[in-house]
Every structure is written in C-alpha cells, then in structure tokens.
Amino acid sequence: MTEPIDVLVVGGGPAGLATAIRLRKQLAQAGSDASVVVVDKAHRPGYHSLSGASFEQACLDELVPGWRDDRRFMANVVPVEQDDLYFLLGSRAVKVPSRVVPGRMHHEGDVTISLARLTGFLADRAVQAGVEIHSGFAARELLVDDGRVVGVRLGDVGRNNRGEPKANFRPAEDIHARVTVLADGSHGVLSTQLREQFGGGRNPQVYSIGIKAVAQFPGDNPFGTNRVLHTLGYPNPAGVFGGGFMYSMGDKSVAVGLILGLDWRAGDLAPQREFERFRSHPFIASLLRGSVTIATGAKTIPEGGWYALGRVAVPGALVVGDGAGFVNMARIKGIHYAILSGMAAADTIAEGLAAAGAAPDDPVRLAGYVQRLETRGVLPDLRHARNYRAAFRWGIYPGAPLSLVADRLPWRIPMAPDADGTRPGARLDRPDPGGMDGATFVSLSGALHRE
Numbered sequence: 510m511t512e513p514i515d516v517l518v519v520g521g522g523p524a525g526l527a528t529a530i531r532l533r534k535q536l537a538q539a540g541s542d543a544s545v546v547v548v549d550k551a552h553r554p555g556y557h558s559l560s561g562a563s564f565e566q567a568c569l570d571e572l573v574p575g576w577r578d579d580r581r582f583m584a585n586v587v588p589v590e591q592d593d594l595y596f597l598l599g600s601r602a603v604k605v606p607s608r609v610v611p612g613r614m615h616h617e618g619d620v621t622i623s624l625a626r627l628t629g630f631l632a633d634r635a636v637q638a639g640v641e642i643h644s645g646f647a648a649r650e651l652l653v654d655d656g657r658v659v660g661v662r663l664g665d666v667g668r669n670n671r672g673e674p675k676a677n678f679r680p681a682e683d684i685h686a687r688v689t690v691l692a693d694g695s696h697g698v699l700s701t702q703l704r705e706q707f708g709g710g711r712n713p714q715v716y717s718i719g720i721k722a723v724a725q726f727p728g729d730n731p732f733g734t735n736r737v738l739h740t741l742g743y744p745n746p747a748g749v750f751g752g753g754f755m756y757s758m759g760d761k762s763v764a765v766g767l768i769l770g771l772d773w774r775a776g777d778l779a780p781q782r783e784f785e786r787f788r789s790h791p792f793i794a795s796l797l798r799g800s801v802t803i804a805t806g807a808k809t810i811p812e813g814g815w816y817a818l819g820r821v822a823v824p825g826a827l828v829v830g831d832g833a834g835f836v837n838m839a840r841i842k843g844i845h846y847a848i849l850s851g852m853a854a855a856d857t858i859a860e861g862l863a864a865a866g867a868a869p870d871d872p873v874r875l876a877g878y879v880q881r882l883e884t885r886g887v888l889p890d891l892r893h894a895r896n897y898r899a900a901f902r903w904g905i906y907p908g909a910p911l912s913l914v915a916d917r918l919p920w921r922i923p924m925a926p927d928a929d930g931t932r933p934g935a936r937l938d939r940p941d942p943g944g945m946d947g948a949t950f951v952s953l954s955g956a957l958h959r960e
C-alpha cells in the first residue's frame with residue numbers, strides 16, 4: 510500500500526463504508542478507475558461495532574437500492590412497533606405517557622438492527638462495488654504537508670507482548686492519498702488530531718460511555734419483540750447524564766445498555782458495575798428473566814453536538830460520522846448521520862476528482878461538503894438539538910425540563926471538558942450490585958489484548 514492512492518478512507522464503520530460504496534459507484538458511472546481504499550483496525554468488518562441499535566432506515570434506500578431484498582440481512586432487521594420511556598426510581602418503574610415524550614424521541618418508522626451485521630452487509634456491498642478493504646491496519650498519525658492532509662501513517666503490525674517483532678512483523682507504513690476521509694469513529698485518533706491541528710468547536714467535545722450486552726432467551730422472551738424501551742433515572746446518580754435502553758433483536762434476543770456522561774464527579778463510579786445495577790433493577794430484571802448474556806461491549810459516544818463540531822472539511826481531507834461528532838443525543842442516534850455524511854463526502858469527492866487534473870499532486874477541491882451536510886439534514890438536526898446535552902450539565906432534574914426548551918434558547922450553554930467534572934475525593938460508596946464480574950464481561954466483548 511505504499512503506492513499513492515486516490516481516496517483513502519480510515520475506518521470501515523457505517524460512515525466509512527457509505528463513503529466508499531457511493532464514491533466507487535459514482536466513479537464507475539463517470540468511467541473513472543480512481544482507487545478507493547478502506548483501512549480498518551478491526552480484524553474483520555463490523556468486529557468493532559457495538560451491536561443492537563435503533564436505526565432510521567431511509568438513508569439505506571439511497572445508498573443500497575433494493576437492500577430489503579437481501580434476506581440474510583433482513584432476518585435481523587426488526588420494525589419497531591412498541592416504543593416506551595420509563596423513569597426508574599429505586600425499585601419502581603414509572604411509564605412516561607407517550608404524549609409528553611417529545612416527538613424527536615419517538616421511534617416510529619425505525620427498525621432495530623445489529624450494527625455489526627449492518628457493517629458486514631455494507632462491507633460486502635463495498636467490495637462488490639470495487640472498493641479495496643484492508644482489515645487489521647490501524648492508522649496512527651495524520652500526515653500533513655504545508656497545511657494539506659496528504660495521507661496517514663499506520664502503526665506497526667505483528668509485535669509480541671514484549672514489543673518485539675514477530676514473524677509477521679510489518680513496520681509502520683505511510684499511505685499517501687489525494688483525498689483522505691476520516692471515518693474513525695468516536696474520539697478517533699486521527700479525527701482528534703485533525704481537530705487539534707485545524708480547529709475544534711466552540712464547546713469542547715464531550716463524551717458518554719455506553720455499556721451494552723446482547724442477551725438471548727433460550728425459552729420465553731418476556732421483553733417481547735418489535736420493541737424499543739428507554740429509561741431515565743436509576744442507576745445514574747442525579748448529576749450524571751444518560752439512561753438505559755433495551756432493543757429487540759429478533760424473536761429471541763435483546764440488546765440492553767446503559768449510557769453515562771463521562772463528566773461524572775465521583776472517582777469510584779465504575780460504569781460496568783452501574784450497568785449490572787441497571788440490569789438488577791426489578792423492572793429490567795423482569796424483562797431479562799431467563800436470558801443468557803452472549804456478547805458485551807463498551808464504546809464512547811460523542812455527544813457535544815452542534816457547538817462541539819470542529820472543521821470537517823480541510824485541504825485534502827473530510828471527516829464523516831462519529832469522528833466529526835455527528836450524533837444527536839436528543840435521539841441517541843448517529844448511524845444514519847454516519848451514512849448521510851458518508852454520502853455527502855462521496856458526492857463532494859467525486860465532483861472534486863472530476864474537476865481536478867489527473868496528476869496525483871493536483872489538489873482536489875472539497876468545498877461543497879458542508880453545504881451537502883445541510884441539504885441532507887445532518888447539520889439542521891444537530892443545530893436544532895444544539896443545547897440538548899448541555900442542558901443536563903447541572904444534572905437530570907434541572908436538565909430534563911430545560912432540555913424541552915433548549916432548542917429555543919438563543920444562546921449557547923457552555924460545556925467544560927469531561928475531566929473537569931471529576932471532584933478529587935468525591936465518592937459514591939455504593940454497594941456492589943453483583944451480576945456479571947468485570948473479567949467475564951470483558952471476555953465476552955471479544956477484546957483482544959497482548960497480556
């Protein structure tokens with residue numbers, strides 16, 4: 510991969526694969542054989558995707574027309590028919606009447622999917638379209654020359670647990686590309702470097718951690734099918750943003766998760782233990798009765814929204830998906846923004862390549878990207894929810910009512926970096942909730958580490 514390539518996409522999640530599929534198709538239609546290469550650090554597509562999500566599906570109609578004809582993929586796509594919000598208080602669960610839940614938080618028309626399967630499906634379509642995908646390669650550094658992104662430096666491959674080269678050792682390579690697309694997800698190494706070098710948002714980016722498990726029911730499924738459930742309140746301390754969720758995944762499985770804003774105060778708050786506390790709440794436990802946990806995972810969500818967006822188009826590079834911060838926390842959704850931004854990037858690059866000279870060092874103009882994000886509704890949605898997350902910076906009780914009017918506030922609610930929220934010496938001293946221990950949880954996540 511040392512030959513200069515035309516378009517390099519770093520990250521093969523929904524954003525990167527949407528970019529690659531649409532771009533390769535556009536180039537083929539224009540009779541161009543320009544190369545589109547995806548590198549992903551996971552050892553196979555979808556392996557780093559955290560499964561079980563509620564998905565706004567319309568964007569797939571445009572990206573992969575006829576996608577519903579794929580019966581294997583459709584076996585895991587479940588239309589949402591029941592959508593509930595509960596407030597958990599101690600051992601009680603109070604249903605929030607649907608009419609008082611803001612429209613943007615409803616899930617009618619959505620489907621629940623396995624994100625890992627969606628990613629695998631998109632990877633197959635990308636390869637069919639002529640995209641090269643290289644799994645198992647982590648990009649480590651953005652290469653910038655005279656204010657222009659010219660490619661990336663990969664990390665070394667094949668070192669043992671003492672850091673010594675193994676038989677399959679490959680030293681770090683530089684990949685030079687006319688256009689580099691950063692699709693490296695939440696807190697991606699390269700998209701973070703780009704923010705630092707080219708400019709971040711008016712608020713710092715802030716994150717939450719999402720802890721998730723897939724539970725399978727060998728017998729009866731008390732949660733039911735075609736159902737999405739969200740919770741507020743317990744077990745999150747009143748000052749911690751977030752809540753729980755459960756999404757049907759077919760007849761016999763459910764994804765269950767807990768989200769906690771990373772600006773919590775107490776040093777002894779342990780997210781995986783709080784997730785077990787959530788699962789042991791009598792209401793949640795009753796919905797999980799008889800289930801077996803078959804997979805686990807944890808991942809951050811960039812939740813700063815509109816005011817945390819930095820530059821997403823710079824000379825030689827575009828940023829798409831979570832790497833750019835295209836997540837709307839009012840809806841806890843990012844997958845369709847990842848796909849929409851990927852398609853916006855593809856159209857911009859196709860136009861730029863067509864207008865640029867054929868020489869590898871002729872600059873490709875990428876100026877139309879931001880306008881396309883407007884037209885495709887990504888930026889308008891984020892602008893509308895601009896103060897949503899920040900409304901919760903003082904905790905859930907002032908935050909919940911404030912969030913209902915936050916989109917009408919004419920000013921920006923400032924946010925501080927997450928780490929500033931921690932108070933030295935602050936503790937919760939909560940009793941251990943029992944449930945799955947941390948080591949078993951990690952073993953079910955499929956994480957591979959050098960020990």
Ligand SMILES: Cc1cc2nc3c(=O)[nH]c(=O)nc-3n(C[C@H](O)[C@H](O)[C@H](O)COP(=O)(O)OP(=O)(O)OC[C@H]3O[C@@H](n4cnc5c(N)ncnc54)[C@H](O)[C@@H]3O)c2cc1C
Nearest residue numbers: 520522523524549550562563648694719830831842843844
């Ligand atoms: C707990 C939780 C629940 C969620 N629920 C929902 C939901 O219900 N609905 C919804 O719409 N959204 C949901 N989201 C958000 C959604 O998962 C993301 O918005 C979406 O996955 C973003 O896609 P992406 O392609 O930008 O990033 P990702 O899906 O994170 O993909 C990034 C890819 O880049 C690769 N990568 C990263 N760094 C490098 C590197 N240096 N070199 C090479 N490869 C790299 C990774 O391996 C990965 O494959 C949820 C997120 C979490 C954490």
